[in-house]
Amino acid sequence: MTSPLESPMAVTVRVPAKINLELFVGPRGEDGYHSLATVYQAVGIHDEVTAAYHNEWGCSVSGRDADRVPTDESNLALKAARTLAERTGGQDPVHLSIRKEIPVAGGMAGGSADAAAALLACDALWETGLSKDDLDEVAAEIGSDVPFLLHGGTAVGSGRGEVITAVLAKGTYHWVFVPSLDTGLSTPAVYRAFDERMAGMAIEDPTPSATLMSALRAGDPMALAPVLDNDLQPDAIALRPDIGEVIEAAMGFGALAAIVSGSGPTVAVLAESTEGAIDLAVSLTASGVAGDILRATGPVAGAHIIPTTRV
Numbered sequence: 001m002t003s004p005l006e007s008p009m010a011v012t013v014r015v016p017a018k019i020n021l022e023l024f025v026g027p028r029g030e031d032g033y034h035s036l037a038t039v040y041q042a043v044g045i046h047d048e049v050t051a052a053y054h055n056e057w058g059c060s061v062s063g064r065d066a067d068r069v070p071t072d073e074s075n076l077a078l079k080a081a082r083t084l085a086e087r088t089g090g091q092d093p094v095h096l097s098i099r100k101e102i103p104v105a106g107g108m109a110g111g112s113a114d115a116a117a118a119l120l121a122c123d124a125l126w127e128t129g130l131s132k133d134d135l136d137e138v139a140a141e142i143g144s145d146v147p148f149l150l151h152g153g154t155a156v157g158s159g160r161g162e163v164i165t166a167v168l169a170k171g172t173y174h175w176v177f178v179p180s181l182d183t184g185l186s187t188p189a190v191y192r193a194f195d196e197r198m199a200g201m202a203i204e205d206p207t208p209s210a211t212l213m214s215a216l217r218a219g220d221p222m223a224l225a226p227v228l229d230n231d232l233q234p235d236a237i238a239l240r241p242d243i244g245e246v247i248e249a250a251m252g253f254g255a256l257a258a259i260v261s262g263s264g265p266t267v268a269v270l271a272e273s274t275e276g277a278i279d280l281a282v283s284l285t286a287s288g289v290a291g292d293i294l295r296a297t298g299p300v301a302g303a304h305i306i307p308t309t310r311v
């Protein structure tokens, strides 16, 4: 048995953002969700979530866009912690301190990332002993992107995106992200616009493309660039024409590719190398088309515990 002296009082988890290298949208199911075939990649922009014992449940948020993140029961990290506590027969309350770097409502799954981090942190703090599969099941209940953020790397997401299969991917990809301004884009609004655009057309069940898989196996950004694809991109651009301008500018400055991440509005720009990514970031900033730019490589590891205080 673990002595109380060895039990952690707080656990901190670092968790990456995701982009969708491919996002194929199928028909809308009876639950209101569309089936997806997506290829996720975890990229090196990270949030940190610390779970610490406290006399009541709660959370606080600091860092980038913190004022746009709720701290009530609708916070996805808090929701995840409370769901895990329920599933494991009740646990002592925790306070979650969330430090954000992932743009909020940007299509990079920051809320889902915090939920994945909270699950891992609370699982370790409470020593629930849940299996990986059990944790995945709780993750899927919180949101479609949450299981991937536990796994990281590059992976196919099927179902609603919550059924994860690892992909054989070589190499490191150099990305520039344009999170796009001060307002996000609502995921339901983008899916609604997709439905309106596709009304009356037959939508097939989606499958990942073989060409994308072979580009990833080769680890070749030049081969990956032309096959990046997102069925929601036209709808995100229709709702936010400035996204189209960012894509056009990035291509004009020599990007290998530029694509909307998930439901947007963040644009993910693929560069050939670190130097290429720096040049693109400088050109995009100087042109005035993008005020705020992030740079990262992918793939990176999923949610993981980082050393923290033990008593």
Ligand SMILES: C[C@@](CO)(OP(=O)(O)O)[C@H](O)COP(=O)(O)OP(=O)(O)OC[C@H]1O[C@@H](n2ccc(N)nc2=O)[C@H](O)[C@@H]1O
Pocket: 020, 023, 028, 032, 033, 034, 035, 036, 038, 106, 107, 108, 109, 110, 112, 143, 144, 145, 160, 161, 187, 188, 189, 191, 261, 262, 263, 264
């Ligand atoms: C688009 C994606 C791509 O990875 O990521 P983000 O851009 O949000 O990061 C995901 O599909 C985000 O999935 P998820 O996290 O489940 O979306 P939610 O916010 O729960 O969905 C809000 C609403 O969007 C619509 N929705 C969502 C997912 C889906 N597969 N089909 C849908 O039609 C539904 O109307 C749903 O009620």
Ligand SMILES: Nc1ncnc2c1ncn2[C@@H]1O[C@H](COP(=O)(O)OP(=O)(O)O)[C@@H](O)[C@H]1O
Pocket: 068, 069, 070, 074, 075, 076, 077, 098, 103, 104, 105, 106, 107, 108, 109, 110, 111, 112, 114, 115, 184, 185, 187, 262, 263, 264
């Ligand atoms: N911990 C959290 N971090 C960020 N957003 C959160 C969090 N919890 C709830 N939200 C809400 O979820 C919404 C979607 O945010 P986010 O997950 O960052 O974007 P997206 O779904 O576009 O990837 C935001 O409007 C925000 O209010």
